[in-house]
Amino acid sequence: xxHFRHLIKPYLIWSILIIVIPLLLIGLYAFTExxxxxxxxxxxxxxxxxxxxxxxxxxxxKSFRLGILATVICLIAGYPLAYIISKQAEDIQSFLILxxxxxxxxxxxxxxxxxxxxxxDNGIINxxxxxxxxxxxxxxxxxxxxxxxxxxxxxxxxIISIHxxxxxxxxxxxxxxxxxxxxxxxxxxxxxxxxxxxGVLNGVMLVFLPAISSFVIPKLLGGGQYMLIGNLIESQFIxxxxxxxGSAISLILxxxxxxxxxxxxxxxxxGRQEE
Amino acid sequence: MxxxxxxxxxxxxxxREMELNKLIELKDLTKNFDDQQVLKGINLDIYENExxxxxxxxxxxxxxxxxxxxxxxxxxxxxxxxxGIEISKIxxxxxxxxxxxxxxxxxxxxxxxxxxxxxxxxxxxxPIIIKSKVERxxxxxxxxxxxxxxxxxxxxxxxxxxxxxxALVNEPKVLLLDEPLGALDAxxxxxxQFELKKIQREVGITFxxxxxxxxxxxxxxxxxxxxxxxxxxxxxxxxxxxxxxENRFVASFIGESNIIEGIMIKDYLVEFDGFQFxxxxxxxxxxxxxxxxxxxxxxxxxxxxxAKIQGIVRNITFKGVHYEILIETQFRTYKIQTTDxxxxxxxxxxxxxxxxxxxMYPMGAY
Numbered sequence: 035x036x037h038f039r040h041l042i043k044p045y046l047i048w049s050i051l052i053i054v055i056p057l058l059l060i061g062l063y064a065f066t067e068x069x070x071x072x073x074x075x076x077x078x079x080x081x082x083x084x085x086x087x088x089x090x091x092x093x094x095x096k097s098f099r100l101g102i103l104a105t106v107i108c109l110i111a112g113y114p115l116a117y118i119i120s121k122q123a124e125d126i127q128s129f130l131i132l133x134x135x136x137x138x139x140x141x142x143x144x145x146x147x148x149x150x151x152x153x154x155d156n157g158i159i160n161x162x163x164x165x166x167x168x169x170x171x172x173x174x175x176x177x178x179x180x181x182x183x184x185x186x187x188x189x190x191x192x193i194i195s196i197h198x199x200x201x202x203x204x205x206x207x208x209x210x211x212x213x214x215x216x217x218x219x220x221x222x223x224x225x226x227x228x229x230x231x232x233g234v235l236n237g238v239m240l241v242f243l244p245a246i247s248s249f250v251i252p253k254l255l256g257g258g259q260y261m262l263i264g265n266l267i268e269s270q271f272i273x274x275x276x277x278x279x280g281s282a283i284s285l286i287l288x289x290x291x292x293x294x295x296x297x298x299x300x301x302x303x304x305g306r307q308e309e
Numbered sequence: 310m311x312x313x314x315x316x317x318x319x320x321x322x323x324x325r326e327m328e329l330n331k332l333i334e335l336k337d338l339t340k341n342f343d344d345q346q347v348l349k350g351i352n353l354d355i356y357e358n359e360x361x362x363x364x365x366x367x368x369x370x371x372x373x374x375x376x377x378x379x380x381x382x383x384x385x386x387x388x389x390x391x392x393g394i395e396i397s398k399i400x401x402x403x404x405x406x407x408x409x410x411x412x413x414x415x416x417x418x419x420x421x422x423x424x425x426x427x428x429x430x431x432x433x434x435x436p437i438i439i440k441s442k443v444e445r446x447x448x449x450x451x452x453x454x455x456x457x458x459x460x461x462x463x464x465x466x467x468x469x470x471x472x473x474x475x476a477l478v479n480e481p482k483v484l485l486l487d488e489p490l491g492a493l494d495a496x497x498x499x500x501x502q503f504e505l506k507k508i509q510r511e512v513g514i515t516f517x518x519x520x521x522x523x524x525x526x527x528x529x530x531x532x533x534x535x536x537x538x539x540x541x542x543x544x545x546x547x548x549x550x551x552x553x554x555e556n557r558f559v560a561s562f563i564g565e566s567n568i569i570e571g572i573m574i575k576d577y578l579v580e581f582d583g584f585q586f587x588x589x590x591x592x593x594x595x596x597x598x599x600x601x602x603x604x605x606x607x608x609x610x611x612x613x614x615x616a617k618i619q620g621i622v623r624n625i626t627f628k629g630v631h632y633e634i635l636i637e638t639q640f641r642t643y644k645i646q647t648t649d650x651x652x653x654x655x656x657x658x659x660x661x662x663x664x665x666x667x668x669m670y671p672m673g674a675y
Contacts, residue, residue, distance in 0.1 A: 206414035209381055210400040212406045214428035214479065224427075227420050274312075 062283035081282035090266070090283070094290070097263040100177075101246030104184040108192040108241045109234065110187075116196035117226075131197060134190050139239075146183055146254045153179050153255075173256035182252040198224070199233025219257035235298060242294075247287060263287055314359040319377075329356040332515055336389035340373050340539075342385040347373050349539040351386070355483075357519060360509050362518045365536035366562070371519045373538075375485050378517065379408050391482075406483040407476035412493060413468045415460040419469055422456035427557065427627070428479040434605065446474035450507065466497040473508065483515045490525065502529055523563050527551060535559050556669055560602045567643050571673070572596055579668055582640045584617040590668040602672045605646040607665035610634070616658025618643075622651045 067076040084090070119130045121151040137145060152158050160170040173179050207229065211221040249264030256262075263283065270280030329343040332588060333355040340348040348370045354659060355361050376382040377389060389397045396404060405559060407428070415424050422443050423596030429439045447453055450470035451664060455463075476484055486505075490498045506529045509516045520526055526533050527547040535542040535550060535558075555562035557568055571581030576591035581601050589613035593599060613619045620638035634645045651657055 108562070204412075204414065206410050206412060207416060208381075210408070210410060210414040210416070211427070212381075212408075213379060214475070215402050215431045217400075217402050220431060225416060229416075258429075 060281045060284055063278045064285045065282075066278060068276060081279045082286070084279060085282060085286060093261050093266050094263050094286070096261075097246050098290070100262065101181065101185070101242050104181060104188065104193075104245040105238055105242045107181070107185050108189050109238065111193035111239065113196055113234070116193045116200055119193070119197055120200035127201065128196075131194065134193050137186070138190055142187060143218075143250065145187070146230050146251055149179070149183055149186075149255060150174065153182075156253055173257065175260065177256075178251050179255040180260060182249065183255040184245050187248075187251065188241040188245055191244075192237035195237035195240060196230060196233045199230045199236075203229050238297065238298065243291060246291065310368060323489040329358060331355070332357050332359075332391070333517075334376075334388070334390040334393075335374070336388040336390065337376065338389065338598070339385045340377065340382065341372070341385045347539050348377075348384075350571065351539075351541060353534060353541065353544070354430045355515060356612070357515060359514055359532055360506070360516045360518065361534065362519060362520060362526040362530040363534050363536060364523060364562075365542075366521055370539040371521075371536050372487055375408075375487055375517060375519050378483070379406055379485050381405050405481055406485055407481040408468075408485040408487065409472045409476050409489045411487045411489065414477070415468055415471055418521040420456070421452070421458045421460055421463070424460055424471055425475045425478050427475065428656045439532040442478055443474075446478045449477075449511065450474045451504070451592050465493050466501065467492065467526050469501060473505075477508070477512060481514065483517060484509075486516060486518045489518075490518055490520070490522075498525075500518060527563070535562065535563070547626050549624045553667060554602055557600055557671065560600075560667075560669065565605050565644060565646075567608075567641075569603065571599055571668075572667060573599045577663075579666060580586065582618055582638065586617075586666060587663045588666040588668060589664050590666070593668065598671060599668050602669060603643070603661060603665060604667075605633070605644045606631070607661055608643065608645045608647070609660045610645065610647060610649055610651050611634075611658045611660045613656050613658045616660045618659040620657065621657065622653050622655045622657060625651060625653060 062075070062083055065077050065079070065221045067078045067080065072149075119127055119134075119208070122130065150157070154160070155170055155172060155174065159175075164170065203226070207225050208221055211219075211225045216224060246262075247264045247267075249262065249268045252262045252265055253268075267280050267283050267287070270276050270283065274280075312439045330442050332352050333353075334353075335351050338351040338353075339346065339347055347368075351370070351374060353374075353406060363374055363593040365371050367475070373382060377384050377397075381395075382401065384397055388395055389404070407646075416427065419427065422440075423442045425446055426439045429442060432639065434442075446455075447455055450468050452474070455467070460468060463471065471496040472489070474482075489505075490501050493501060502525055503517075505516075517527075517530065526565050527550070530547055532544065534549045537558050544558045545549060545553070550559065551563055554563060554566075560566045560568055569581045571579055573590075574580050574585060576593075577588060577593045579586055579588045579590070579599070579601060602607065618638055620636040620643065622634055623637045623642065625637040626633045630648070631646045631648050632650060634647065634651055636645060636659060638659070641649055
């Protein structure tokens with residue numbers, strides 16, 4: 035394998051070009067003042083001080099709340115589905131997993147526009163309700179529509195990662211637990227759930243990270259006033275043009291996510307030691 | 310050595326001998342997977358304190374039988390009685406049996422002590438009692454001080470011991486063992502055979518042991534049940550199974566044998582390979598077609614004129630304790646195990662006594 039080692043070099047160069055350098059640039063922008071010339075920088079912490087203003091703090095709090103809620107919903111709804119799928123015969127399993135991924139074959143923007151058509155005040159759902167004599171319900175541009183969009187988009191990641199850990203679990207663990215006197219409920223919580231935790235954590239990360247930093251779904255389903263941290267960053271870069279402040283927010287978001295993930299991992303390790 | 314005529318007779322002898330209570334009764338047990346019948350009517354009584362082995366080649370139904378007793382499989386027909394009560398519909402977690410799984414199935418997220426305590430914790434026992442029971446079990450299986458070890462880092466033999474401790478700590482009436490030594494290397498296997506037997510005597514409960522290894526079955530069991538194609542071929546003590554195989558399958562599966570078609574002239578007289586031999590078997594019809602088993606280790610090489618059957622040495626292989634010699638005669642090639650050496654090409658006689666001849670019904674005759 036040794037002589038294949040050099041093959042990694044193009045990828046290494048590519049990664050440095052598109053990941054490491056932009057990251058360094060974000061760091062540079064975050065700590066400098068607006069309007070620098072190409073080679074002269076004025077360093078400052080002003081961007082971070084600005085973020086401490088309550089307007090911006092509220093945005094990050096709201097984003098985290100939304101991200102956590104979306105993750106919890108995906109977990110509660112996704113786990114039973116993944117569990118049921120993992121109990122099926124092998125060929126049925128792969129078919130069901132295929133069905134779970136089918137929505138992601140369609141572009142995310144298209145799917146989001148479809149939701150807009152379904153949910154809007156004179157959209158399909160309200161028209162149907164109207165036929166039943168029920169007054170239209172405002173669903174678009176609310177927390178509900180944003181949450182619906184996030185959950186529907188991210189659910190497959192949760193289901194697939196839980197299913198992976200459930201389906202590769204040795205069935206004899208469950209038989210052993212039964213054999214030792216555990217009824218189905220006890221078996222689930224003492225064996226199945228604990229052994230599937232790596233998959234659950236994987237799913238949580240896969241859902242939480244995109245949920246907290248998404249900006250297309252909140253923008254389209256939440257409307258122009260719906261400000262999440264992703265929208266904030268986007269607006270700083272695209273419409274306001276303050277790249278420095280945008281970079282600072284990006285860094286803060288990255289740091290917050292890293293800290294949170296560390297905590298989750300910690301809880302996971304502790305939980306296993308306690309068992 | 311007498312011939313035990315039928316399966317019913319064999320059971321009758323065991324029952325008289327043990328004079329113990331029947332613990333488990335399997336009555337006409339059948340099991341179908343899809344359109345394949347893997348158990349074709351198993352009738353078996355299992356007694357208290359018995360070390361019973363289900364022995365047979367893979368696919369013979371022995372594991373399925375064990376899994377039905379454990380409750381992991383539902384029988385397609387027939388009954389499973391435990392202390393006289395039908396238990397086929399009772400889920401595994403309410404049965405008074407525990408299982409040692411083929412690959413141990415130790416919970417990877419729990420350490421040694423937690424694995425063993427799993428069943429006790431479910432019964433909501435006091436932590437102090439659990440601790441002392443776990444310690445006692447670890448001592449019995451020779452793993453003192455292993456409480457806090459990670460089960461995934463133990464050797465195969467150690468995992469095996471933890472699995473046995475985890476099952477026995479619940480004080481089951483019956484311990485089920487599904488090829489528990491299959492994954493161990495030969496040396497540890499031998500040692501574990503000895504220890505399993507010791508543990509069984511110590512705890513004094515019934516062990517039902519599944520294996521395809523005839524040596525394991527013969528050395529550990531009180532009773533061996535030989536199975537093939539979903540049917541019981543013979544039930545008996547290890548010595549009976551070995552010395553008095555009831556049919557060709559048992560004779561060839563347990564140990565090596567020369568199986569010869571012959572005719573039972575009358576009681577105590579059998580004819581094969583063109584000669585008549587006195588034997589110790591009786592109870593067959595006169596002139597009935599039978600099969601004769603001659604174990605390789607029961608045959609001796611003598612000068613040609615001293616024996617009726619004569620042949621030429623075709624092959625000799627050194628096996629450590631003995632030589633294995635192939636002797637070609639007029640009708641067939643005999644396999645012999647002896648400590649005597651005989652060079653290839655030599656003309657020899659084959660000698661055996663009346664008690665070395667085991668007469669049995671040919672396959673499918675009953």
